[in-house]
Amino acid sequence: MEILGLSLAMVVLFVGFGLLVGVLFGFFGMGGSFLVTPALLVMGYPTRVAVGSGLAFVFGTSVIATLKHRDMGQVDYKLGVLMIAGTTAGIEAGKEIVLHLEALGLAGSIISVTYVVLLGGIGAFVTYEALRGGDGGDGIDHDAAEDDVDADDIPEIAKKIQSYRIPPMISLRGGVSVSLWMILGVAFATGLLSGFLGVGGGFIRMPALFYLIGVPVPIAVGTDLFEIVFSGGLGSFLYALDGGVDLAIVLPLLAGSAFGARVGSAATSIVDEDDIKVYFGLMLLGGALAVAVREIGNVYGIGALNTVSLVLILGSALLVSGAVVYSSITALREESQSSSPV
Template identity: 70%
Template sequence: MLSSLLDGLGILGTSPEMLALFVGFGLVVGVLFGFFGMGGSFLVTPALLMLDYPAPVAVGSGMAFVFGTAVIATLKHHDLGQVDYKLGVIMITGTTIGIEAGRASVYYLESLGLAGGIISVAYVVLLGGVGAMVTRDALKGDGGGSVDHEAADQDLSEYEIPDIAKRIQRTVRIPPMVTLRGDVRVSAWVITAVAFATGLLSGFLGVGGGFIRMPAMIYAIGVPVPVAVGTDLFEIVFSGGLGSYLYGQGGGVNLGIVAPLLFGSALGARIGSAATAVVDADGIKIYFGGMLLIGAVAVGIGEVGSYLGNPTLELLGLVLVIGAAVVVAFAILYTTIASLRETRRRATTAAD
């Protein structure tokens, strides 16, 4: 009974080696997600593309993985009272339409035989762009590019709305106006536009879209950082769930990929999240930016290898994208343990 269920869901169709690879990769992705608050999930789809999974399976399974990860993270943020459900419901409406438009584009491009190539190119641009932005911010030392853990722990009353958000709130006053947590008053149309744009990206690339939606919620809508984090995750549960369902109907969700990835990432996210209390994220952010840039190069190399029919180049691309993530995850773990041991040593010396 159990084996027939697992077989029907695709688990038994995955070899033990691949299951182990996915659990390990999930662990690495989870550490990155837990530590930086973003970024792990959009390494999954390109890795699956390089493993020769069809584009709808790579994107659909990537989205199902994002859905599972968001469920786990939302449970945690709900406990902390950091979810604005009114904002979440409006965001869900705009994102749903955006996701469907993105998903329809993937299937249309797949029917033309162009999906794999165009999605890979979009990833090169995306990873390269975000990677360059994070690296630049890390070099400047202003801490931009990912979730600010200190800001995320601030009280809502201490939060100051960014100037650009204030300007948008004053300029765009098309009714209906909505009042959000932290006394933010903004047009529902601004929220819908932000939601549609990020939904389109999610549906096309199979990513949660948090790394675009988070800054958009903070800078375009003016939502306090802790509420943006919690609401974003709440919204991803719905958008990711719906996207996964639609991809699943077309056979695009492979549980043999998603289940082991989630198994590893749920543990990794706990480790990464705990590490934020010990290690300064800014010190490691430059590696994160470098990892994204290497990811962009790796996807490019893999795509050239695929175009030329050169398996060595395809393998090199896969090794680079997984290797870069592994190196950064180990850097986080190593720094965390070293910091803890140093703290312990100082405490022991002081006690003596």
């Protein structure tokens, strides 16, 4: 039996994989192209189709996850539009740097090393912060989006950035007030890295919104997703022009991820972020290790390392999405026990 030209087993595989990615995407606002594109490449799809279909899938999932976060009041549209403006300029600048490095014949190695260092660095930082209690060590409630953020919950770097009162000042959700120029600066820097590394940038932007601008985690996730709708939509359109989007891949993936994104988004209002932050950091570390292994495989021509890389990425994604679901169920049970009469 075939659906969209794929065997039933492949359709089930794509739906299941989409479910896994959707949970991560809904919860963290990242993880789409980071997971899907390498998986499609290892499955033997051409690079153009793997990247284009990955982007189209990210676009569809971000639409669903953004709508869900909007329902919970976790999208700051003003911040989102400013971030899009700054990021777009940054991506252009990043692309120019890549073209310059390509002319020098250094692009491949420098980009790979930067990717591993950045992914590993953010992963190590988030894991360290989570293990030691972090800035705002008591954690920020995921359901605190409607309330003004507690000063103790704002990371030190964000407090420093917020202290530069260069007009015009922009009021953001959560009672945060930041200079327009600081927002554009952070957006430009994240866009620069995104354009330089050729990635969607959720894993850079979401921590940047929290650690650098100081918006509460749920709003950082919702606003990041809102931005991905535009970047994913434009990116997939450009790839679709060259026939790089395969609906037979995108449609079943999206069917699974739409459900997973609902689960992940709903979990943000149940699970304490600190419970899960350590897994998020470990997933980034796993991703950095996977990219390093793949690069070593490419340099030395060891094909098996590509498979090891994929197993590392999928394993860490499975671990973290499982942790999100498990922590949600545990939190619900604890809530039920604490509210039941003794």
